[in-house]
Amino acid sequence: MTDKNPDDNPQEDPKGNDASWKFVDQVDLLIKAFGKELEIEPREWRTAGVDYLYRAGSVVVRDEDLPRVIRLFGGGTAHDGGISGVTQLDLPAKVPEEAPRARTDTQRFLRYADLRLGVGVVTPVHLFFVSPSVSPCPATEPEEVPAGIDPAPKGDGHADGNGVKVVVIDVGWTDAPHASWLDGVTGDPEVAFDPGTGLIRPYAGHGTFIAGVLRLIAPKTEVVVKSYFDRAGAMWEIDLAEKLTEALAESPDIISLSAGTKTRFGIPSVGLDVFIQTRLNRVNGLVLVAAAGNDGDREYFWPAASPEVVSVGALAADGESRASFSNFGTWVDVYAPGENLVNAFLTGDYECTERPNTGTIRTFDGMASWSGTSFATPLVAGLIAARMSVTGQSARQAADSLLAYSLTQSIPGVGAILRPEDALR
Incomplete structure (x- = not known):
């Protein structure tokens, strides 16, 4: 393959705009972690914005399409796609001569397949x-808070989530003995500190914060935090489909996922779509709650945009408007509190x-303020768990009831909303 590093020709932002530089800094962290394995579309992403990020030299194909794709490409090496029904195909070294021109070989193969198949x-x-990269979640870096500040927001206390299990798919778990509301939370330990500098790593604590938000809404919910996004807070879709399948072995009622991506042409990610259709939908009552992303636009963000998934946007701190960063x-x-x-x-x-x-340098003493649809998501997952513990509904039934109620308090220009006290409404 002749694909180049996406950072080979860095460009300056002519606007000198801090907001526009924010995503550049975020994507640079991913480039540092993934190197030439990562490609970015378009090439001018530093000034034009990112459409999507993808793996150099590989594509995803449904198993039933694999034979004709290999014939079209003149070869390729098939790898297990993590779950049955999907395959990762490493592209052959030679691009067919009739393939359209493109800036990378990967894009040439994709365009060729578009035309022929x-x-x-x-x-x-x-x-x-x-x-927080092209579709950042969280929307901000963690911010310091005054000593002794209480966590917020909290549920109404009439439903506690007892008997409900939630698996959080994230960066892992760090024990927080100072936070009594997290007692009993378990999970995969994360590598939270840089071994060279001793500093807190970017995105560390994300899973712990999410577990805390959920437990404030449903304090007796069983919460398990998985350490799957342990490489600069990112992973390839094939690996995520496999890890989500592994999470089903935990027998959860709810899966909370504060992660996602935009895709080529805005169509569903094949790996996640196969997981949803062949795994998630076959477990009675199970619900996947996912963050809508933080680009502040209406473009599809997957898997939140899937009809089978409960997609969560963020309300601003005033509780009456959409957060400026939230997709819509x-x-x-539904939209729920997600700012500060x-x-x-x-x-x-x-x-x-x-x-x-x-x-x-920001110094933290076990608490932080954070913003993003990342954190509106576990709030909604907590409301579903809290409702289940009182009504006896399945997660799917509880989610449907809450979404129906959320429509009755829609805010013009925002949409359907849920607040921390709405579990039994």
């Missing part, structure tokens, strides 16, 4: 992330990586 038969291996559109099911939430975090120093705060 139809759009969507062959798709990139998209990169999914909890890290008819595919977003306060919850458990790590203890130590953190060096900011995003402009205008790059290089600033």
Whole structure:
């Protein structure tokens, strides 16, 4: 393959705009972690914005399409796609001469397949992330809070989530003995501190914070935090489909996923779509709750945009408007508080990586304020769990009841909303 590193020709932002630089700093962290394995579309992403991120030299194909794709490409090496029904195909070294021109070999193969087989038969291996990059989640870096501040927001206390299990798919879990509301939470330990500098790593504490948000709404819910996004807060879609399948072995009622991606042409990610259709939908009552992403636009963000998934956007701190960073559109099911939430975090120093705060050292003592659809998502998952513990409904039934209620308190220009006290409405 002749694909190049996406950062070979860095470009300056002519606007000198801190907001526009923010996503550049975020994507640079992914480039550092994935190197030439990562490609970005378009090439001018530093000034034009990112459409999607994908793996160099590989594509995703449904198993039933694999033979004709290999014939068309003149070869390729098939790999297990993590779950049955989907295959990752490493592309052959030679691009067919009749393939359209494109800036990378991967794009040439994709365009060739579009022309000969139809759009969507062959798709990139998209990169999914909890890290704040092209569709950032969280929307901000963690911020310091005054000593002794209480976590917020909290549920109404009339439903506690007892008997309900939630699996959080994230960066892992860090024990927080100072946060009593997290007692009993378990999970895969995360590597939270940089071994060289001793500083808190970017996106560390994300899973712990999410577990804390959920437990404030449903304090007796069994919560398990998985450490799947342990490479700069990101992973390839094939790997995510496999890990989500593994999570089903935990027998959860709810899966909370504060991660996702935009895709080529905005069509569903094949790996996640196969998981939803052949795994998720076959477990009675199970619900996947997913973040809508933080681009502040209406473009589809997957898997939240899937009809089978409860997609969650973020309300602003005033509780009456949509957060400026939140994605929106008819595919977003509900909006919940997602700005300036306060919850458990790590203890130590953190060096900011995003402009205008790059290089600033923030010192944390076990608590933080954080914003993003990442954190509106576990709030809704907590409401579903809380309702289940009182009504006896399945997660799917409880989610449907809450979404029906959310429509009755829709805000013009925003959409359907849920608040922390709405579990039994």
